[in-house]
Amino acid sequence: MKVLYCQQNSAGEEITCVFQERENLPVTRDNDVKIQVKACALSWTDIKLLSEMKMKKEFLPVGREIAGVVLEVGSKVSFFQPDDEVVGILPLDSEEPGLCEVALVHEHYLVHKPEKVPWVEAAGTIRDGLRAYTALHYLSHVSPGKTVLVMDGASPFGTIAIQLAQHRGAKVISTAYSLEDKQYLERLRPPVGMRQPLIARVIDVSNGKTDVAESCLEETGGLGVDIVLDAGVRLYSKEDESTLKPQLLPHKHDIITLLSVGGHWVTTEKNLQLDPPDSHCLFLKGATVSFLNDEVWNLSNMQQGKYLYILYWLASKITINLLVRGENYEKITSIYSNLTKLLSICYILTT
Incomplete structure (x- = not known):
């Protein structure tokens, strides 16, 4: 064999x-x-x-x-x-x-x-399902009435997270990195018999000109988003990243800006660094940052029952x-x- x-x-x-x-x-x-x-x-x-x-x-x-x-x-x-x-x-x-x-x-x-x-x-779904469930239930405690921003919603993880959040009664906003992804997200529908889309708003960032923070604040009436699931973030300004591979990821300050009071930011960026002004802004909002590591369930057997x-x-x-x-x-x-x-x-x- x-x-x-x-x-x-x-x-x-x-x-x-x-x-x-x-x-x-x-x-x-x-x-x-x-x-x-x-x-x-x-x-x-x-x-x-x-x-x-x-x-x-x-x-x-x-x-x-x-x-x-x-x-x-x-x-x-x-x-x-x-x-x-x-x-x-x-x-x-x-x-x-x-x-x-x-x-x-x-x-x-x-x-x-x-x-x-x-x-x-x-x-094919078990790992991304585990990541989405961990992010929404254990790290950010999603509940009906919450507003959730899912970055790169057309990815496997994003698709699962969107549907899990909607299943729990949350309002979902998502970003799309291409026109095809935007069309795909807009066509997602809940169970048969319900015609409204799964996502309240799809933000197309493929042209690099759309302000994600401004769009989210506009959608929430200036209150901000309760839960953010990122797909990576930019740690530096565009000037500092001139030699790096161009990305459509939001800047870390943009995510902090669009968070609501008491909001939760769940990040996949393992090397996230926050400057004192960013930390102070989080302090003023009473917001939290959590790191999504789906391997934590296997690294600690004390939670084996929850994991299963x-x-x-x-x-x-x-x-x-x-x-x-x-x-x-x-x-x-x-x-x-x-x-x-x-x-x-x-x-x-x-x-």
Whole structure:
């Protein structure tokens, strides 16, 4: 059986992928579940995080989000039986790559997959669903009546976050980085029978001239946005970034400006630096900044019950609604995913 690993011999060196032949799996331990992998999403491997956590190895397993059928269970496994359909995320320190035919996984990293959910959708949505749920429920406590700004709403994570926020009764504003993304977001609709769009306003920033802060303040009557989920931010002014790759990301000061009193800014920027004036502005508003690190669930086993609940909740909600993108696009059995977006994630099906 072939399995896929990535290799980086030295810092700054390009990562290469290598196939390794494996004849037999390790012996199934008491709490292990042997899975026939049906679909695996190829998410990015955070080499830097692995180094910081002293988990970096010469060969790193590829593919952590998997969906498949249980073949065998250990003697102490209580949640699963052979022939169960499951989905989950392999732990950060896993020796097993998800990109294989058969994998051994501890039962505490898996949940049951609803029968009607396709394999690809299950594996392709589970990580972005976890990130969106963590950002909106645990970091910003979304609730009915809140206004949520989702940056780059047409991305896989953005699409899920938009629908999750709307599902909780929040008003959603989103940014689009191209005309195609803008048209896609404007066509998103809630469950059948409701005609209003999912998003109250789509802000097209593709021309680089639109002021996101001004648009959000205008939409909220000057009150500001309660929750902001960014997709990265500019830390410096355009003059200081003249040698860097041009980006359409908002400046950190713009996000602070558009926050409401008591607002929450959830950022994916791990190297965020706030100047004293920015901190003072946050202080005056009583606003908070939270860092979205979806690996925190696997880095702390004290929250294992909550983590499994999130995975199970996401898997059970995938069948709630059908989304349509454009006239000739496929219908998707998920309020938290869109197949045309999932296709941007590489995946493999095994027989």
